[in-house]
Amino acid sequence: MAQALGQIQQSNFVPKKWQIINLAVLLVLIIFPFVAGTFQTNLMAKLLLFGILGVSLDLVWGFTGILSFAHGVFFTLGGYAMAYYLKLNLSATANNYGGNIPDFMVWNGLKELPWFIAPLQFFPIAVIAMVVIPAGFAYAIGSFIFRSKVSGVYITVITLAIASALTTFFVSQQAYTGGTNGITDVSKLMLFGMVVPPIGIYFIILAFAALTLAGSWWLTKSNFGLILRSIKENEQRISYLGYDVASFKIFIWTLSAGIAGICGGLFVPLNNFISPVYLGVAFGTQVVIWVAVGGRGTLFGPIIAAILLGQLQNSVDRITQDWQLIVGIILMLVVLFLPDGLMSLLPKKLLTSSSNKKLLASSSDQLEKA
Amino acid sequence: MNVLSFNAISSLIYLAEISPPPKAIDPVAITNQLLNGVGIIGILLLTGLGLSITFGVMRIINLAHGEFIMLGAYTTFVLQSNFKMDLLMTIPFSFLFTALVGALVEVTIVRRLYGRAIETLLATWGLSIVLQGVVKLIFTAQLKYVKSPPYIRGNWTPFTIGGQAIEISYYRLFIIFMALLLFGITAYLLYGTTLGREVRAVTQNREMAKCLGINTSLVDMLTFAYGCGLAGIAGTVIASLKSVAPAMGQDYLVDAWMTVVAGGVDKLVGVLAGAVLIGESNAAIAYLLNDPTARVIVLAAVIVLIRYRPEGLFTVQKRG
Numbered sequence: 001m002a003q004a005l006g007q008i009q010q011s012n013f014v015p016k017k018w019q020i021i022n023l024a025v026l027l028v029l030i031i032f033p034f035v036a037g038t039f040q041t042n043l044m045a046k047l048l049l050f051g052i053l054g055v056s057l058d059l060v061w062g063f064t065g066i067l068s069f070a071h072g073v074f075f076t077l078g079g080y081a082m083a084y085y086l087k088l089n090l091s092a093t094a095n096n097y098g099g100n101i102p103d104f105m106v107w108n109g110l111k112e113l114p115w116f117i118a119p120l121q122f123f124p125i126a127v128i129a130m131v132v133i134p135a136g137f138a139y140a141i142g143s144f145i146f147r148s149k150v151s152g153v154y155i156t157v158i159t160l161a162i163a164s165a166l167t168t169f170f171v172s173q174q175a176y177t178g179g180t181n182g183i184t185d186v187s188k189l190m191l192f193g194m195v196v197p198p199i200g201i202y203f204i205i206l207a208f209a210a211l212t213l214a215g216s217w218w219l220t221k222s223n224f225g226l227i228l229r230s231i232k233e234n235e236q237r238i239s240y241l242g243y244d245v246a247s248f249k250i251f252i253w254t255l256s257a258g259i260a261g262i263c264g265g266l267f268v269p270l271n272n273f274i275s276p277v278y279l280g281v282a283f284g285t286q287v288v289i290w291v292a293v294g295g296r297g298t299l300f301g302p303i304i305a306a307i308l309l310g311q312l313q314n315s316v317d318r319i320t321q322d323w324q325l326i327v328g329i330i331l332m333l334v335v336l337f338l339p340d341g342l343m344s345l346l347p348k349k350l351l352t353s354s355s356n357k358k359l360l361a362s363s364s365d366q367l368e369k370a
Numbered sequence: 371m372n373v374l375s376f377n378a379i380s381s382l383i384y385l386a387e388i389s390p391p392p393k394a395i396d397p398v399a400i401t402n403q404l405l406n407g408v409g410i411i412g413i414l415l416l417t418g419l420g421l422s423i424t425f426g427v428m429r430i431i432n433l434a435h436g437e438f439i440m441l442g443a444y445t446t447f448v449l450q451s452n453f454k455m456d457l458l459m460t461i462p463f464s465f466l467f468t469a470l471v472g473a474l475v476e477v478t479i480v481r482r483l484y485g486r487a488i489e490t491l492l493a494t495w496g497l498s499i500v501l502q503g504v505v506k507l508i509f510t511a512q513l514k515y516v517k518s519p520p521y522i523r524g525n526w527t528p529f530t531i532g533g534q535a536i537e538i539s540y541y542r543l544f545i546i547f548m549a550l551l552l553f554g555i556t557a558y559l560l561y562g563t564t565l566g567r568e569v570r571a572v573t574q575n576r577e578m579a580k581c582l583g584i585n586t587s588l589v590d591m592l593t594f595a596y597g598c599g600l601a602g603i604a605g606t607v608i609a610s611l612k613s614v615a616p617a618m619g620q621d622y623l624v625d626a627w628m629t630v631v632a633g634g635v636d637k638l639v640g641v642l643a644g645a646v647l648i649g650e651s652n653a654a655i656a657y658l659l660n661d662p663t664a665r666v667i668v669l670a671a672v673i674v675l676i677r678y679r680p681e682g683l684f685t686v687q688k689r690g
């Protein structure tokens with residue numbers, strides 16, 4: 001791990017064209033909630049979160065080559081941490097069930113708050129748990145599977161098993177998790193004694209998205225990012241060069257799970273509930289679809305795909321109920337005819353810049369591969 | 371790391387709290403439960419067999435496998451509701467229909483993606499969504515029901531223990547019989563016929579097989595179609611156990627994968643081993659604790675198994 005951390009150094013700067021585009025996009029997104037209605041603001045906030053969830057998957061899949069169906073799991077673990085906090089605070093102030101424990105626990109015969117849920121009623125602990133629980137879970141899994149000869153498809157099968165097992169587990173522990181319904185009717189998010197309005201949540205999410213993107217950009221363009229991409233291209237050669245491949249994988253896997261956890265935590269005040277649906281294989285696949293459609297190995301691809309698909313779904317839903325069919329067709333078309341995703345439609349000149357030789361070299365390598 | 375151990379402890383506590391007080395070992399109940407496990411083995415073997423062809427032999431990651439099961443079930447439903455056909459009579463039709471769809475899929479999608487495992491995985495996932503969507507368009511999302519043949523109803527009582535009957539339903543016996551029959555046929559096709567030898571030749575060394583005059587693309591198509599056809603038969607047989615619905619395939623997908631991967635993919639016998647192992651341990655743990663816990667423990671065990679033996683339990687170690 002120490003070796004992995006040592007590789008994150010000051011790296012290339014962002015090409016000027018990109019800086020301008022980024023600032024313009026950011027500006028549009030800042031103005032957006034003032035122009036659009038509450039519904040659109042909430043939808044956009046949700047899609048931004050899903051996009052960032054996609055980016056977190058992209059860090060391990062597009063950049064490092066580990067395909068995971070378990071990112072929904074990390075997302076949901078973060079979500080539950082936040083949901084317990086909001087639910088417990090609702091119980092404390094405005095509950096109709098007596099005592100200060102959530103309704104679903106009362107219904108399932110729990111007399112007092114389980115000790116491992118109780119600390120989550122404090123905001124700082126909930127916020128820390130929202131990151132540390134998914135990241136810790138990912139770290140445990142990562143150290144278990146990446147330090148072995150398991151690779152490729154088998155890792156993916158393992159993530160399928162994790163998603164499936166945790167769904168069963170959360171559904172079966174009705175007294176503690178709310179079962180199939182999950183945690184519903186949570187209180188509004190309060191910060192500094194005030195209820196955060198939808199637009200406030202939108203800006204929190206936007207700030208988080210911008211920070212994550214900037215951080216990911218910096219990380220993937222650093223030497224560390226180069227090594228990640230080399231692991232994807234040729235794992236064996238990189239390990240012969242003396243790098244401890246497993247520690248790089250574990251690091252990015254844990255980081256990615258932490259980001260996914262924050263996404264989940266921010267999702268709850270927006271969505272007002274969390275349920276095992278988001279743990280399941282289907283939602284995990286949804287994340288994979290955003291990355292595949294947007295473009296693996298690009299940071300903006302997943303966000304663009306999440307926003308486009310989400311907005312499309314929103315408009316199509318009014319006409320037809322068969323949105324999933326359309327997603328399936330889009331996915332198949334992209335895989336067959338546009339393997340590098342929507343981002344590969346952008347002119348190549350935009351993606352490279354003469355001031356950025358390392359990037360140029362690596363992207364021309366990728367072109368040769370393709 | 372504290373949180374982690376905290377997690378581990380709390381999940382242990384969960385398990386301790388939900389597990390019922392230790393039962394006295396009741397020979398009748400445990401025998402029945404083990405026979406129950408036999409039924410699970412049948413289903414796992416049936417659903418895993420097709421996958422062991424498409425993944426084990428061809429190395430195609432087919433996430434639409436569950437949807438081929440679903441197509442088989444719907445074929446039976448259509449034939450039963452329109453022609454009042456017996457369930458057994460519909461088996462050849464669902465085999466042919468799903469095999470045909472499989473062949474079509476191989477030619478249009480899978481063929482373009484050979485050697486690119488992840489792309490195949492994504493494309494077949496897209497296919498699974500599309501197949502579900504199309505079936506939903508035609509038949510709506512309403513649950514459909516399929517009748518099992520009247521002559522395989524009721525329970526069989528092989529023996530009694532202390533006056534209490536040990537029972538297994540004839541339909542479960544039928545499932546395990548079908549599974550073993552198909553397993554035998556598949557093994558014969560793969561290891562006893564010229565076509566099977568060609569299939570194995572193509573998977574071992576495609577270029578060389580081509581040089582020796584084997585029509586590799588035809589072999590690919592037939593193999594994939596056969597694997598899908600097996601899934602179709604599984605769908606028909608399973609259809610009468612539960613209801614038939616567009617999303618039913620999803621229930622079997624993960625389990626079928628675990629079966630194939632746990633047993634090992636190099637040899638066909640791996641899927642049988644995987645089915646027996648998962649089926650019986652599931653039944654045994656479910657008897658001691660409860661069903662969800664059994665599923666969680668079995669899945670965790672499969673993860674550990676993959677971690678230490680990615681080739682599966684029953685595969686001879688090869689030198690890289």
